[in-house]
Amino acid sequence: MRQSVQELFEKYQDNLYIIAFNVCKNAEDAKDVVQDTFIQYYSAKKEFDDEQHIRAWLIRVAINKAKNMNNTFWRRNKMSLEDYMETLAFETPASEELFETVMHLPEKYRIVIHLFYYEDYTVHEIADILKLSESNVKVRLSRGRSLLKEKLQEEWEDDE
Amino acid sequence: MTNKEKYKQAFSAMHSPCEMTLEVEKMAILSKKAKIRTTAAAIITICLLITGGSGVVYAADVGGIQRTIQLWIEGDRTDVTFEYHESGTYDMSYETKDGETEELHGGGVAIEEDGTERPLTEEELLEELSWPDVIYEEDGTVWVYYYDQKMEITDQFEDGVCYVKVSNGEETLYMTVLYQDGWCTSPHKYVPAEALR
Numbered sequence: 001m002r003q004s005v006q007e008l009f010e011k012y013q014d015n016l017y018i019i020a021f022n023v024c025k026n027a028e029d030a031k032d033v034v035q036d037t038f039i040q041y042y043s044a045k046k047e048f049d050d051e052q053h054i055r056a057w058l059i060r061v062a063i064n065k066a067k068n069m070n071n072t073f074w075r076r077n078k079m080s081l082e083d084y085m086e087t088l089a090f091e092t093p094a095s096e097e098l099f100e101t102v103m104h105l106p107e108k109y110r111i112v113i114h115l116f117y118y119e120d121y122t123v124h125e126i127a128d129i130l131k132l133s134e135s136n137v138k139v140r141l142s143r144g145r146s147l148l149k150e151k152l153q154e155e156w157e158d159d160e
Numbered sequence: 161m162t163n164k165e166k167y168k169q170a171f172s173a174m175h176s177p178c179e180m181t182l183e184v185e186k187m188a189i190l191s192k193k194a195k196i197r198t199t200a201a202a203i204i205t206i207c208l209l210i211t212g213g214s215g216v217v218y219a220a221d222v223g224g225i226q227r228t229i230q231l232w233i234e235g236d237r238t239d240v241t242f243e244y245h246e247s248g249t250y251d252m253s254y255e256t257k258d259g260e261t262e263e264l265h266g267g268g269v270a271i272e273e274d275g276t277e278r279p280l281t282e283e284e285l286l287e288e289l290s291w292p293d294v295i296y297e298e299d300g301t302v303w304v305y306y307y308d309q310k311m312e313i314t315d316q317f318e319d320g321v322c323y324v325k326v327s328n329g330e331e332t333l334y335m336t337v338l339y340q341d342g343w344c345t346s347p348h349k350y351v352p353a354e355a356l357r
Contacts, residue, residue: 013176014174014175014176016176017174017175017176017177018171018174021174027177031176031177032349034176039352040352088173088174089173090170090173091169091172091173092169094166095166095169095170095173096170096173098166098167098170099170099171099173102167102170102171113167114171117163117164117167117168118167118168118171120164155166156163156166157162157163159162159163
């Protein structure tokens, strides 16, 4: 199956933007990643099984593009995380602290944490998207949680 | 609140920039235009090979409107007599530096999203003629011409693809050139070669 770019864009632009930002920590790069991801979808002749298949594909492409962005030698001048956070309207100070703590996690934990807690993917699905073993995902999830707990204390529950 | 709820609340503060919708639409259009440009450029090139420099006077034919326009041709601003035909073709002639009359004939088709083809409009053809041009010389060198600029890109191809940026001082264009297989431009970023194949 295929869905129109516009339809997918309406549905997933925020998710992909947040994921891309989660990886590259730069709003402008994240914007480029989202656009490139949809252009790749537009250009690809790939057929998908269902909408979940499309969603997982978009997320995988966005993560890979964002990682590539991090690996390129040339990077545009970017706003610091602190400055960028000042442009966001957090509902509570605890939300702001959680956001900042997540963004300071190492990238490999951050992506797994985000796919689990924001995108509601299971360990099995995350392993499939990131092309990792399930045990590897479990380890990263566990270490990421520990770091969050260490920083956030009672603001983060033990949910392992 | 569960950790998931807290996490979602924290990241729901982020939203993609509003202007992105329009830009994605533009990129989709550019992707479509890339196909137009590739096709049109190929057809124009074939016509140049057949009739270029023949010296035959061709203008007084089948009902097109003839007018004089100015085009940048191989780096020089040149007065050109231009005639458009509804079949999506054009005839044009101009005087070369040597005082000879050069006659060129070309045309193009646009490929719609559903795969159907239609002749290019006069506006599209004129826009086409204002874009950068890629010239393959007999000595094997490859050049990009844009307005008054001339740039050799012979050694810049990797795996048959060259990415080159050109500017006329006001607008910057990102060109993707497939070796002897067309090219396209975008004012925003390089169109991936995969999108043109």
